[in-house]
Amino acid sequence: MDSVATGKKERAVAIWLWIGVGMTVFQIALGGITRLTGSGLSITEWNVVTGTLPPLSAADWQAEFLKYQQTPQFQLLNMDFTLGDFKFIYFWEWFHRLWARLIGLVFAIGFIYFLVTKSFKKTMVTPLIGLFLLGGLQGAIGWIMVASGLTGDAVYVKPTRLALHFIFALTLLSYTTWIALRHSISSKSNIEAPQLKKWLLWGIPLVIVQLMYGALMAGHKAATAAPTWPDINGAIVPDGLFFHQPALINFIDNTILVHFIHRGIAYVLVIGVLLWTWKALQLKNVSNTFAKWRWVPATLILVQLILGIASVLFSTQIIPNTWGLFEWAAQLHQLVGMAFLLSLISLWYLMTPRQNELAA
Numbered sequence: 001m002d003s004v005a006t007g008k009k010e011r012a013v014a015i016w017l018w019i020g021v022g023m024t025v026f027q028i029a030l031g032g033i034t035r036l037t038g039s040g041l042s043i044t045e046w047n048v049v050t051g052t053l054p055p056l057s058a059a060d061w062q063a064e065f066l067k068y069q070q071t072p073q074f075q076l077l078n079m080d081f082t083l084g085d086f087k088f089i090y091f092w093e094w095f096h097r098l099w100a101r102l103i104g105l106v107f108a109i110g111f112i113y114f115l116v117t118k119s120f121k122k123t124m125v126t127p128l129i130g131l132f133l134l135g136g137l138q139g140a141i142g143w144i145m146v147a148s149g150l151t152g153d154a155v156y157v158k159p160t161r162l163a164l165h166f167i168f169a170l171t172l173l174s175y176t177t178w179i180a181l182r183h184s185i186s187s188k189s190n191i192e193a194p195q196l197k198k199w200l201l202w203g204i205p206l207v208i209v210q211l212m213y214g215a216l217m218a219g220h221k222a223a224t225a226a227p228t229w230p231d232i233n234g235a236i237v238p239d240g241l242f243f244h245q246p247a248l249i250n251f252i253d254n255t256i257l258v259h260f261i262h263r264g265i266a267y268v269l270v271i272g273v274l275l276w277t278w279k280a281l282q283l284k285n286v287s288n289t290f291a292k293w294r295w296v297p298a299t300l301i302l303v304q305l306i307l308g309i310a311s312v313l314f315s316t317q318i319i320p321n322t323w324g325l326f327e328w329a330a331q332l333h334q335l336v337g338m339a340f341l342l343s344l345i346s347l348w349y350l351m352t353p354r355q356n357e358l359a360a
Contacts, residue, residue, distance in 0.1 A: 009119040010183060016110040017180035023103045024173045025338060030096045031169065032334045035218060036327045038320075039089035040157060041073045043097070044150060046143045052101060054094050064090065077155040085321065100139060107132060124179075131175055138168045159219025160252055166215040167208065173338065174345050181349045189289040190350055196283075197351040199276050203269070204344050210269060211337055213262040216252060222262075223315035223326070225255045232259060266308060273301045290350050293343065300340040307333040 034040050044067045045051070055061040065086045068074055074081060111128055114120055120128070145165045149157040217223065225233075232238040233256075241257045244250045250257045280294040311333050314326035 009114075009117070013114055013119050014180060014183040016106075016114070017176065017183055020103065020107060020110075021173065021176050021180055023099070023106065024169070024176060025335075027096070027099050027103060028166075028169050028173065028338060029331070029335060030092070030099055031166070032331050034092045034096045035162070036330060037089060037092050037323070038073075038078075038156075039092035039096075040146060041071055041149045042068055042086065042089040042093045043146075044068060044071060046146075048101075051094075051097065054090070061087065071150055072153055073149065073155045076153065088321075100142075104132075104135060107135065124182075127175075127179055131172070131179065134168075134172050134175060138165070138172055141165050141168050157219070159216050162219040163212050163215035163252075167212050170208065170211060170338065170341060174341065177342050177345060178349060181346060185289065185349070189287045190353065191283070191286045191290050192353070193280075193283060193286075193351050196276065196280055197348065199272070199279075200344055200348045200351070203272060203276070204341070204348065206265060206269065206272075207341050207344060210262065210265040211341065213258060213265065214334070214337060216258045217262050218330070220253075220255045220258055222255045222259045223312050223330075224318065226259050227312055227315045229309050229312050232256070232263070263308075266305060270301050270305055273297050287350070290347070293347055293350065296343040297340060297347070300336055300343055304333065304336045304340055307336055 043051070043064075055064050061083060065083055068086055068090075078085070111132070115125070141161075142165055145157045145161040148154065148161045226238070228234065230236075238256050238260060241254065241260060242250050244254050251261070252258070277294060277298040283290075286294075307329055310329040311326060314324070314329050317324055318326050
């Protein structure tokens with residue numbers, strides 16, 4: 001194959017994949033807005049095709065509002081909502097679902113086009129099909145999460161299902177990023193640093209656990225349970241960490257223990273990342289790409305720590321149905337957390353020996 005034509009195909013595939021990464025980041029951000037505005041339960045049905053369009057008439061809006069009025073969230077929490085209030089929360093949930101459909105469409109069109117034009121290596125087809133299936137699974141988990149808040153006395157989705165939805169979103173984002181890196185970065189950018197890579201072997205799973213606990217924090221509204229720092233309601237190790245029985249349930253349902261774990265892992269990560277960066281800076285004769293990226297995790301983790309503290313302290317200023325300092329801090333906290341995870345994955349990739357894996 002002509003090298004110029006091959007290069008153009010490589011760039012086209014890479015651009016398509018990075019568009020997918022960007023759209024997924026935006027989708028997760030929309031999920032954060034949907035959660036922070038309390039919009040997630042505004043659409044009570046899962047209509048893959050007909051749900052693409054919002055209500056188009058006054059009668060349609062009234063019908064949707066009536067469905068929402070049958071939910072526990074309206075009857076127990078938002079009974080004073082007007083149609084205007086409902087339209088606001090409906091928009092964010094509808095936009096969140098619409099953007100998910102657009103991601104699927106962009107992926108499907110690009111995949112078919114590049115498959116027909118033979119822009120993929122044969123070894124890349126199966127991972128991309130896996131990516132598509134993972135996206136479909138994420139959509140199903142999203143509906144399972146929403147359904148958990150539509151029955152009984154639930155006024156929000158179950159925290160554990162929110163965490164599951166978030167972790168699968170991060171998995172989808174990380175997988176897409178990894179494939180995009182394979183189509184973007186030459187193997188010449190790789191370095192050999194087994195000790196640093198070993199640190200990441202432990203660090204990346206710990207970050208995923210930390211992000212899961214961040215989702216549990218969000219699901220339990222845990223920031224308001226201990227809006228103090230550096231102490232947790234006046235203590236470094238607060239009381240009541242294991243008051244639920246059986247004891248293991250505390251790790252997902254005890255708001256104070258969730259808070260304690262989330263803070264503790266944050267401190268461990270900060271220390272670990274700063275040490276990793278110090279060791280990485282001692283490496284000589286590294287690629288330009290690695291030299292530029294090795295600073296990124298330390299920068300992001302420090303910003304993330306500040307945003308986490310701000311989220312806790314600003315939680316006392318939460319006003320229902322109002323976007324304020326807490327919401328800004330919490331949303332940025334989520335986005336920087338994602339960026340931090342992707343920075344570690346990118347550095348792991350740069351330390352993974354391989355042949356040139358660009359599309360051909």
